[in-house]
Amino acid sequence: MIMATEERVLVKPPSEVAKQRPGEIEDASWLPVKVKVRNLNFHYGGHQALFDNSIDIPASRVTAIIGPSGCGKSTHIRVYNRIFEIYRSHKAKGTVEIDGENVLSPATDILKLRKKVGMIFQRPTPFPMSIFNNVAYGVKLHYRASRGEIADRVEDALKRGALWDEVKDKLGEPATALSGGQQQRLCIARAIAVEPELILMDEPCSAIDPVATSKIEDLIETLRDNYTVVLVTHNMQQAARVSDFTAFFYKGRIVEFGATKKIFTNPDSGQTEDYITGRFG
């Protein structure tokens, strides 16, 4: 198990790092850290949902978060972009540093934070507007751009969201007319369009069919090159397929965090092993 250490040194040359595919990475200690979480506690009113979470999410990698229902996976990642704050009774304590800046500090510019940290939800959430405007929405919020620039940005995001070919002839149509899987890729494109650095995905495939799921997995595979991705999933195969690192949560605590290969083949904790082999959950 990799312990959260204060400082990390990049020892391997970046070219070699970039070549590795999911499952090949055994050690996170020489990767730069994107998100450094220390002693994160979370309360829903009187109910404590997270206990002393500490974790280092490596940059430019896919980190999966697994664990039984209700263990706090969603709660944990919802702290990273402070989306929990729109509900008054939800409170987070501790530190969450993204690129060294504590996002929980009151000084954080929350709009900039959310531009930098994109989020994809369990169900697709197309805005009630056209396909084009869905993707343009965030761009218009964060950039002063001409029409042409926005159109270019939308096209680029839809291409990177692996949706362009399916929608290029109907950009003006309502986004709600797309299929569930297409809507989810649209949401990913919408998140990508504002050029985030970190993308949080909370069970992005749980509401869509297997074909659409594999498309999104392929998409995550390509995102891996440019973004740091945190993926919450209930699907063990999915975690094993697409992630480089895996964190196992149980009852609001992070039980184990390490290279996906190790977690799935030789976990340190008996609880992790029980969960992965399906003995509970």
Add this chain to the structure above:
Amino acid sequence: MRESTVERPSASPGAVHDQSRPDAVFKWLTAACSLVVIVIMAGIFFELVRNSGMAFREFGFSFLTTDSWNPIKGEFGAASSIYGTLVSTGIAMIIAIPLSIIIAVYLVEVAQPRVSRFIGGAVELLAAIPSIIYGMWGLFVFAALMQTHVQPFLGKHLGALPLFQGPPMGIGMLTAGLILAFMVLPFITAITRDVLMMVPPVLKESAYGVGSTMWEAVRFVSLKYGRRGIVGAVFLGFGRALGETMAVTFVIGNSHRISPSLFSAGNTIASSLANEFNEASEPIYLSSLFALALVLFCIMLAFQTIAHYWVTRMQRLEAGDR
């Protein structure tokens, strides 16, 4: 109707299984009750047409376009009443729509839950106040306020516009429009609030998630998501303002005149009817009042049709088949 051939398992053993007879009774009973609506509707329409016949025969189409209303000379024209109805309703909607939406947004998105419940309750109470009370308050309190403060202020700063010229009398078209705005406001607010509360939390979260401010999330996502319901609420308020009688009768001044100034007295179809039925001694006078009522009926009908068309059109657009 298709009879069910599958025997349903019954909760209590030995229960009777014959479902068809009670179903037939039920079917006819519900149909008969629903027929009442059609009968009332048709009955009212028929009576209005029958009783207004004399006026339309006498004045023809010009009944709608003349604004002279002179019971002594036996001259009747609906133009001033139609004008007053539309203008007072227009003023009401111009004020009530933005105000209601802003209040609803405050209640749902901004206010502390306790504050929201308190003000929300007040909004519902406001909707429950009988219109006669709005009228009395409008005449004794609000009209005085208009006369001493609001109208002089408007006259001073916007007096260049014909809309705000003339002596501040307190009562008049503007006052009636404002009272109407207060009356429809709670309806539009309450429905808009309910519509905004129906916006799925995860949709709001996505809006905030891409970095929207509260204003942007509300303006571009929540309101847009609920726009069909909000349009419905606006139409409801509109219909109510068109037909409102008591409160308007108190404060509009009741004069059959078309004046460009909103300060001057006017009338609406409903207020004329309320005021004048007692005085209508001549058959042609009475028939003209019926003709006015028919005009109001038709305005309502046209407006309902438009509202219905709009709402279904939006529904289709949202479903994406176009």
